[in-house]
Amino acid sequence: MFAQDVRDGLSQPVQKQLPCQYFYDEVGSALFEAITVLPEYGLTRADARLIRRLAPEVSGYLPMPVAVTELGSGSGSKTRWILESLGQHGPVTYYPIDHSASALAHCERELAPFAAVHPIEDTYLNGLRTAVCRKPPGHSMLVLFVGSTIGNFERAAAQDFLHDIRACLVPGDALLLGTDLIKPLARMICAYDDPAGVTAAFNLNLLARINRELDADFVLRNFVHEARWNEHQRRIEMHLRSREAQRVTIRAADFTCELAKDETIYTESCHKFHAEEICDMATEAGFECGAQWLDEAWPFAESLLIA
Numbered sequence: 001m002f003a004q005d006v007r008d009g010l011s012q013p014v015q016k017q018l019p020c021q022y023f024y025d026e027v028g029s030a031l032f033e034a035i036t037v038l039p040e041y042g043l044t045r046a047d048a049r050l051i052r053r054l055a056p057e058v059s060g061y062l063p064m065p066v067a068v069t070e071l072g073s074g075s076g077s078k079t080r081w082i083l084e085s086l087g088q089h090g091p092v093t094y095y096p097i098d099h100s101a102s103a104l105a106h107c108e109r110e111l112a113p114f115a116a117v118h119p120i121e122d123t124y125l126n127g128l129r130t131a132v133c134r135k136p137p138g139h140s141m142l143v144l145f146v147g148s149t150i151g152n153f154e155r156a157a158a159q160d161f162l163h164d165i166r167a168c169l170v171p172g173d174a175l176l177l178g179t180d181l182i183k184p185l186a187r188m189i190c191a192y193d194d195p196a197g198v199t200a201a202f203n204l205n206l207l208a209r210i211n212r213e214l215d216a217d218f219v220l221r222n223f224v225h226e227a228r229w230n231e232h233q234r235r236i237e238m239h240l241r242s243r244e245a246q247r248v249t250i251r252a253a254d255f256t257c258e259l260a261k262d263e264t265i266y267t268e269s270c271h272k273f274h275a276e277e278i279c280d281m282a283t284e285a286g287f288e289c290g291a292q293w294l295d296e297a298w299p300f301a302e303s304l305l306i307a
């Protein structure tokens with residue numbers, strides 16, 4: 001629950017933190033949409049280019065007919081290419097999974113022309129289990145986990161998550177996994193600290209959301225957006241740095257929090273990968289690397305992992 005997660009995260013003794021899934025309220029989702037069109041943030045465009053490129057090939061790797069489950073309902077525009085291409089081999093069933101009902105409704109509207117859409121409002125793994133149970137008999141399963149959302153997981157948790165996905169599948173099923181790749185440092189930093197300040201607004205909105213929903217008194221001007229590269233973990237870390245010593249009260253969480261000058265709240269990890277390391281992770285989780293597509297303009301990988 002939001003209040004509990006905020007209270008837990010801000011009571012951490014060494015590094016205060018907030019879970020990144022709470023970025024995406026209505027304002028946060030709109031700010032993220034703006035991020036995806038920033039020239040400095042090539043991730044989403046690379047993901048979309050690759051999906052469009054691989055869509056005509058993906059049916060060759062899967063027993064037909066196939067049902068598609070997407071972890072995170074995504075924007076219809078990317079998934080459309082896959083559904084449209086699979087649709088040439090017969091009717092396609094599509095299970096988008098998301099915790100946001102409005103995202104699911106949007107996705108259903110966009111993709112209904114290309115598949116029978118059955119939205120599932122649940123966590124990724126529960127939703128995947130539901131989709132596997134409901135899929136028409138004799139269908140194989142293609143799971144989509146694109147957009148480099150897996151980058152938000154700690155490395156060990158990402159490995160466990162792949163293993164958990166594999167446990168829901170049977171041999172011949174597949175996972176299409178999108179991952180952002182390691183690139184020159186300046187490019188990675190700029191993607192998360194754009195000159196127009198859109199990412200800063202996205203990060204700060206988390207505090208604004210706590211103010212709105214939990215009756216808190218964060219003064220947003222007292223915080224500065226920061227994007228750091230952690231070389232050891234190979235990830236961008238987003239923080240909110242306190243400009244001065246301050247106290248914040250979060251009334252609906254019945255909680256008061258003190259921040260020292262220059263203390264930070266850690267809000268998001270965005271792990272970056274080497275293309276080869278995806279195959280190692282996949283093998284470790286019980287998949288085989290079926291195919292990999294790489295973008296030249298913005299290093300990004302789409303890997304088709306076969307159960």
Ligand code: AVJ
Nearest residue numbers: 035147148149151152199270
């Ligand atoms: C949606 C997790 C892929 O890690 O790049 C963008 C989110 N955060 N700018 C990412 C994000 C700040 C994004 N993912």
